[in-house]
Amino acid sequence: MRAAMPPINTKNMSTPLEEEESELRRGPWTLEEDTLLTHYIARHGEGRWNMLAKCAGLKRTGKSCRLRWLNYLKPDIKRGNLTPQEQLLILELHSKWGNRWSKIAQHLPGRTDNEIKNYWRTRVQKQARQLNIESNSQRFLDAVRCFWMPRLVQKVEQASPSSSSSSSSSYLKEMCTQSTVPSQLSSCCTVPSFPTFSPLANKTTDISNSSSVTTQNICPTDSINISDQTEIPQHLTGSNVYGHTTLDQCYNIDSNDYGMEGISFASMSAVGFYEGTSSEGNWMCTEMSDNLWNMDDIWQLRSM
DNA sequence: AAAGCGGCCAACCGCAAGCAC
């Protein structure tokens, strides 16, 4: 944030335009400014931001007013932490669209592009930094899809077991069969004949109802039990020890442990996920196994 | 108790697209 510095005194050398610009306020908004802006928009509506700023008596740029309104003052803005469902949606949509924050935000009612962008930078990119890989790299995408998202799904399931236990499994399976998943892991996770699924298909965008996206919105109904039917093909394991490994074993899922540290790296190694990383080393082995992917903050959100 | 550190997030910036004239 730029400091709310008093305007530089250019009285003796400035043009009228410069004088006008020098009077513009920057930095944090005051309650009075917020009130002015809110009341003006309530009466006259949004748009024409430069004119709006002047007519409302605000010494701000139109851009500043627009940003303040859209990111903070708008009545339907949803405050507070992102739910696991919302996080899941963000991860999925980002994997599709990349840094198209406004587009992603359109599918999260009440959430702003700024908020989603901040979430991505502070939470998601942090994980990438800790793993010493590029957050926009394919490998990070793979890791998110195969190790982070299943955890979120699991959390969603636990939060509302009656409504989503089976459907979330199908969501997880869908995620794991995306083309971006490494072939080894795709084999690990693949279950035959998944239903076609779009996480957006059933999503409500009713702004008036600011409740978060439900599990049902995200996940279609499906009754396949992933741990029952999912196996790592023996030809990929390289060892009979893992010749009959289920997905649960692959993730080493512990019902009391939602963090990425719960992942069985031995199993991941067994399916060849570490391979082909000569320049960056055994990134998953050396970094993720070192108690990284601490997603505790995310898991705590449900209790808030 | 104080200093250091890191995370969060509001608000800024530059750029580009859209539009009116």
Place this chain on the structure above:
DNA sequence: TGTGCTTGCGGTTGGCCGCTT
């Protein structure tokens, strides 16, 4: 068609605050 203005978007900054040492 060119120009200028407005709007929207994505990237970046830096103050605040809580936690750790």
